[in-house]
Amino acid sequence: MSREFEHALLTTLRRARSIAVLTGAGVSAESGIPTFRDAQTGLWARFRPEDLATPEAFERDPKLVWEWYAWRRDVVAKAAPNAGHAALARLATLVPELALITQNVDGLHQRAGSRDVIELHGNIHRSRCVRENTVVESWADTGDLPPRCPRCGALLRPDVVWFGEMLPAAALERAEAAARGCDVFFSVGTSAAVYPAAHLPLVARDAGATVIEVNKDPTRISNAVTYVLRGPSGEILPQLLAAAWPG
Numbered sequence: 001m002s003r004e005f006e007h008a009l010l011t012t013l014r015r016a017r018s019i020a021v022l023t024g025a026g027v028s029a030e031s032g033i034p035t036f037r038d039a040q041t042g043l044w045a046r047f048r049p050e051d052l053a054t055p056e057a058f059e060r061d062p063k064l065v066w067e068w069y070a071w072r073r074d075v076v077a078k079a080a081p082n083a084g085h086a087a088l089a090r091l092a093t094l095v096p097e098l099a100l101i102t103q104n105v106d107g108l109h110q111r112a113g114s115r116d117v118i119e120l121h122g123n124i125h126r127s128r129c130v131r132e133n134t135v136v137e138s139w140a141d142t143g144d145l146p147p148r149c150p151r152c153g154a155l156l157r158p159d160v161v162w163f164g165e166m167l168p169a170a171a172l173e174r175a176e177a178a179a180r181g182c183d184v185f186f187s188v189g190t191s192a193a194v195y196p197a198a199h200l201p202l203v204a205r206d207a208g209a210t211v212i213e214v215n216k217d218p219t220r221i222s223n224a225v226t227y228v229l230r231g232p233s234g235e236i237l238p239q240l241l242a243a244a245w246p247g
């Protein structure tokens with residue numbers, strides 16, 4: 001069943017010169033990757049974030065944290081990008097300017113063909129030295145968990161943002177500039193619960209952009225956006241692109 005979209009929405013998309021997209025865990029849900037806050041299946045349903053995704057947790061039990069991320073890397077490796085990721089990769093070919101901003105660390109946007117992805121929370125496939133704060137591509141497999149930096153011997157950690165940590169400044173600046181300068185801002189598959197990412201749709205709205213939320217459930221910004229497209233992003237995004245850019 002192809003969904004009906006408002007004529008004004010389709011016209012706005014066709015006329016857009018600059019589109020910014022913020023994605024969250026919901027865009028990867030149809031790839032089988034658990035989200036954070038979905039009650040039953042969410043990651044936080046089984047683990048407590050403060051036990052795993054904080055500098056204190058890593059300080060307390062680096063092996064546990066490293067192994068949790070190794071498990072998540074394995075889940076992601078077995079997953080494939082879904083039609084929502086593919087639609088966002090295609091969107092970049094349909095508009096003059098697209099900024100794809102993600103809170104996800106799974107790298108599925110890149111695997112779907114999106115380029116220049118703005119990763120606000122890092123990437124689970126990268127590791128970095130806790131002392132040098134530099135990305136480490138390879139290391140000797142000594143059986144140590146976490147492994148150690150080949151240069152200085154300090155522990156390696158996932159190159160992701162943990163609770164209480166600052167976001168990569170360059171990524172955040174690019175995301176904020178994109179939100180301020182776009183004609184259309186999509187908020188896809190995010191509960192808009194975590195700042196500063198959750199602020200971006202409101203920055204776009206206040207700068208005059210048309211804001212579109214694609215989410216299977218209401219969120220705390222649903223009342224603040226221009227259009228709410230309720231449903232799974234893996235279905236809505238391909239249908240929206242087909243309706244706006246037929247043929």
Ligand code: OAD
Nearest residue numbers: 024025026029035036037103189190191215216217232233
């Ligand atoms: P959440 O788990 O908080 O929210 C996922 C959102 O996606 C919810 O609003 C769901 O309703 C929606 N959703 C689930 N399946 C969907 C589908 N198939 N199509 C569309 N929407 C769907 O995940 P995030 O909003 O990404 O931060 O969480 C933001 C941040 O909180 C994460 O990046 C992480 C977490 O703490 C850090 O790790 C720093």
